[in-house]
Amino acid sequence: MEVAEKRRELVLWIMVTVESLLFLCACCAEIPPRKVVWDGDCNPHIRLKRSEETVIIDNGLVEVTIENPSGHVMGIKYMGMDNVLECGNPNSNRGYWDIVWDDNAFDKMETKHVKVVAHTDDLVELSFTKKWHFTTDHGKAVPLNIDKRFVVQRGVPGLYMYGILERRHDFPEAQMYQLRIVFKLKEDKFGFMALSDTRQGIVPRGGDRDSSRSQTLAFKEAVLLTNPSNPQLKGEVDDKYQYSCENKDNKLHGWVSDDDAVGFWIITPSNEFRTGGPHKQDLTSHVGPIALSMFVSTHYTGIDIDVTYKKGEAWRKVFGPVLIYLNSASSDDDHRNTLWNDAKRQLSEEIERWPYNFTRSRDFPHAEERGEVCGQLLVRDRCLDEEPTQAQSAFVGLAAPGNAGSWQTEGKGYQFWAQTDNTGRFNIKNVRAGEYNLYAWVHGFIGDYKLDLNITIQPGNKINLGTLIYDPPRNGPTLWEIGIPDRTAAEFFVPEPHPAFVNTLCLDAADKFRQYGLWDRYSELYHHGDLVYTVGVSNYSRDWFFAHVPRNTGNGTNWSTTWQIKYNLQDVNEEGNYTLQLALAAASYAELQIRFNDREAVEPCFTTSRIGYDNAVARHGIHGLYRSYTIIIPGKRFHKGDNAIFLTQTRSHGSFDAVMYDYIRLEAPAG
Numbered sequence: 168m169e170v171a172e173k174r175r176e177l178v179l180w181i182m183v184t185v186e187s188l189l190f191l192c193a194c195c196a197e198i199p200p201r202k203v204v205w206d207g208d209c210n211p212h213i214r215l216k217r218s219e220e221t222v223i224i225d226n227g228l229v230e231v232t233i234e235n236p237s238g239h240v241m242g243i244k245y246m247g248m249d250n251v252l253e254c255g256n257p258n259s260n261r262g263y264w265d266i267v268w269d270d271n272a273f274d275k276m277e278t279k280h281v282k283v284v285a286h287t288d289d290l291v292e293l294s295f296t297k298k299w300h301f302t303t304d305h306g307k308a309v310p311l312n313i314d315k316r317f318v319v320q321r322g323v324p325g326l327y328m329y330g331i332l333e334r335r336h337d338f339p340e341a342q343m344y345q346l347r348i349v350f351k352l353k354e355d356k357f358g359f360m361a362l363s364d365t366r367q368g369i370v371p372r373g374g375d376r377d378s379s380r381s382q383t384l385a386f387k388e389a390v391l392l393t394n395p396s397n398p399q400l401k402g403e404v405d406d407k408y409q410y411s412c413e414n415k416d417n418k419l420h421g422w423v424s425d426d427d428a429v430g431f432w433i434i435t436p437s438n439e440f441r442t443g444g445p446h447k448q449d450l451t452s453h454v455g456p457i458a459l460s461m462f463v464s465t466h467y468t469g470i471d472i473d474v475t476y477k478k479g480e481a482w483r484k485v486f487g488p489v490l491i492y493l494n495s496a497s498s499d500d501d502h503r504n505t506l507w508n509d510a511k512r513q514l515s516e517e518i519e520r521w522p523y524n525f526t527r528s529r530d531f532p533h534a535e536e537r538g539e540v541c542g543q544l545l546v547r548d549r550c551l552d553e554e555p556t557q558a559q560s561a562f563v564g565l566a567a568p569g570n571a572g573s574w575q576t577e578g579k580g581y582q583f584w585a586q587t588d589n590t591g592r593f594n595i596k597n598v599r600a601g602e603y604n605l606y607a608w609v610h611g612f613i614g615d616y617k618l619d620l621n622i623t624i625q626p627g628n629k630i631n632l633g634t635l636i637y638d639p640p641r642n643g644p645t646l647w648e649i650g651i652p653d654r655t656a657a658e659f660f661v662p663e664p665h666p667a668f669v670n671t672l673c674l675d676a677a678d679k680f681r682q683y684g685l686w687d688r689y690s691e692l693y694h695h696g697d698l699v700y701t702v703g704v705s706n707y708s709r710d711w712f713f714a715h716v717p718r719n720t721g722n723g724t725n726w727s728t729t730w731q732i733k734y735n736l737q738d739v740n741e742e743g744n745y746t747l748q749l750a751l752a753a754a755s756y757a758e759l760q761i762r763f764n765d766r767e768a769v770e771p772c773f774t775t776s777r778i779g780y781d782n783a784v785a786r787h788g789i790h791g792l793y794r795s796y797t798i799i800i801p802g803k804r805f806h807k808g809d810n811a812i813f814l815t816q817t818r819s820h821g822s823f824d825a826v827m828y829d830y831i832r833l834e835a836p837a838g
């Protein structure tokens with residue numbers, strides 16, 4: 168610890184010295200007229216030029232121009248392209264940080280000061296800062312002290328960006344719903360978008376979404392292209408939420424300019440600074456052409472995610488670094504593939520280098536200042552096996568102390584996740600110092616694991632937790648089950664999209680649920696009556712619709728719907744208690760009521776009450792927030808022979824009031 172501090176001090180001292188040298192260098196360099204003057208003439212590898220309006224960094228591969236002192240990225244010059252960003256936009260609308268706070272107030276996080284924190288043979292790091300002052304900023308600017316960092320390294324065609332945001336204890340209460348970096352690329356150049364190996368393609372131009380060229384569908388984000396500039400896209404749907412991704416997969420996305428055979432990519436080597444854990448979904452790239460680095464949002468969680476900061480609540484967090492990476496290919500080969508594959512290669516390299524050792528902010532700890540937690544997770548489902556079994560491919564993570572599963576809605580701190588191997592072993596590396604709980608969930612088992620111990624990570628320590636055992640909810644042997652406990656509705660029936668509402672970027676089977684309008688297919692398929700599932704006869708991948716939505720009968724009303732599970736019991740233990748294990752994958756403005764055998768019962772046996780804002784149906788997610796319920800039902804409610812369970816989703820104000828199921832299981836009384 169002490170050694171690390173000393174090293175930091177030394178680094179800081181060197182930084183200050185470098186700055187003074189730079190200053191000298193800039194002074195003497197001002198003398199010769201007309202010649203372009205670079206501070207960095209004292210450094211042939213990376214040149215830096217500062218003027219009243221701009222700061223320019225050039226490493227011979229890219230030239231990055233940042234507005235002084237706002238910290239907006241005005242230009243990125245790369246290969247033959249003078250600016251890969253849209254120079255038709257004002258400086259503040261090309262490459263910028265922004266935040267949405269309180270009542271939809273929007274702040275572009277403009278800064279007031281710029282400082283060169285490092286200029287060496289290997290890199291330049293700039294810091295653009297602003298301090299929040301009550302007298303001038305209250306009610307006008309988000310109550311945050313802002314430090315936006317930009318790093319250009321020798322030999323890397325790109326720009327590393329990170330930000331250090333701070334609330335002091337006397338800052339006013341604020342809700343900070345969304346924080347991101349936005350890039351708006353040159354519109355007439357970047358037309359090919361790539362988000363994954365399967366979701367890639369030519370997408371419409373920004374103007375194609377105008378009302379003269381498209382028709383707005385059920386919400387403003389979704390449009391049907393009626394007269395796009397590229398006629399081949401006519402009749403397709405476009406909606407930025409179709410390009411969403413889970414945090415764990417949201418590592419690389421971006422664009423290709425076919426004319427220049429140039430790629431622009433956002434590379435995110437770690438999720439530690441993202442909120443809501445590995446399965447939280449968020450936006451990536453979308454029509455504009457726009458590329459986003461999302462750090463905080465309420466997407467697919469709604470306001471259940473914790474983004475409220477009270478007065479007196481001091482907070483400081485580092486977002487990033489992320490890498491804005493540029494690459495090029497020769498335009499005669501299969502340049503799109505070449506660029507995508509090269510970007511993937513770069514991603515692996517960045518992951519290898521994580522946590523970066525070049526950043527100069529004290530708030531971003533390097534590897535030796537971080538800790539590690541390992542152990543082995545077993546799962547013991549008493550009705551399957553006497554002995555615990557190894558929890559394979561389970562997600563195990565450290566997040567702020569809270570209840571089991573609270574990481575899903577944790578929106579302020581850092582989270583560190585790993586997956587177990589085939590023997591249930593896990594190793595969570597590069598954990599920042601701090602206090603955490605250890606959480607997990609295991610594919611194939613319901614519920615959430617939490618280790619009842621606060622774990623304090625100190626720099627350099629390695630904690631072996633030994634063998635941990637998860638006892639998932641279980642009261643008795645399985646009578647029947649529907650679905651797979653995997654926190655998504657993906658295994659259920661996901662219909663084909665209506666032929667008039669296809670997006671060709673989502674044609675891969677794994678992306679089927681991202682198509683537009685699938686919710687409406689319920690009303691077509693179940694026009695004459697709601698879904699009925701017969702245990703032993705029905706097959707959940709064909710007969711269980713992926714979302715429990717209202718039914719639109721076309722006469723102007725959305726009807727709340729009641730699904731039925733029919734099953735047969737050969738014996739009933741009237742004295743015992745049965746258990747319904749219910750796991751939901753999503754909920755929006757919903758209430759699920761459950762009745763056993765008596766559909767008309769005034770009082771349901773169980774209700775979830777009003778739950779959820781995750782909007783997963785409208786936003787083409789196959790899950791939102793996970794919830795699980797263990798419902799005890801006395802044996803006298805059951806009949807020998809035929810039985811039915813009625814699942815009523817009572818809310819039907821709009822077609823997106825819905826739940827998605829993850830898994831349902833009926834358990835007999837124990838023993």
Ligand SMILES: *[C@@H]1O[C@H](CO)[C@@H](O)[C@H](O)[C@H]1NC(C)=O
Nearest residue numbers: 516519520521522523524525
């Ligand atoms: C930083 O990391 C790189 C590779 O990730 C390594 O080559 C280099 O030696 C490291 N530098 C320091 C100062 O540790």
Ligand SMILES: *[C@@H]1O[C@H](CO)[C@@H](O)[C@H](O)[C@H]1NC(C)=O
Nearest residue numbers: 567568569602619620621622
């Ligand atoms: C764990 O940390 C939480 C939050 O900091 C605290 O409320 C709780 O009392 C701690 N528990 C133990 C056992 O120390």
Ligand SMILES: *[C@@H]1O[C@H](CO)[C@@H](O)[C@H](O)[C@H]1NC(C)=O
Nearest residue numbers: 660704705706707708709710
């Ligand atoms: C259920 O349906 C799916 C899709 O049609 C099929 O692949 C699967 O084999 C069926 N399962 C059973 C048990 O029939």
Ligand SMILES: *[C@@H]1O[C@H](CO)[C@@H](O)[C@H](O)[C@H]1NC(C)=O
Nearest residue numbers: 694719720721722723724726
């Ligand atoms: C609308 O359709 C529902 C379901 O078919 C029906 O019960 C209801 O009477 C209809 N309402 C009107 C006003 O026609």
Ligand SMILES: *[C@@H]1O[C@H](CO)[C@@H](O)[C@H](O)[C@H]1NC(C)=O
Nearest residue numbers: 742743744745799800801836
């Ligand atoms: C069944 O559950 C009720 C309510 O939880 C409880 O009072 C009762 O003792 C249970 N009966 C058995 C046989 O476990």
Ligand SMILES: *[C@@H]1O[C@H](CO)[C@@H](O)[C@H](O)[C@H]1NC(C)=O
Nearest residue numbers: 723724725819820821822823
């Ligand atoms: C039914 O749902 C649609 C789509 O959300 C909505 O536009 C409409 O207002 C709803 N109708 C009623 C009567 O609630």
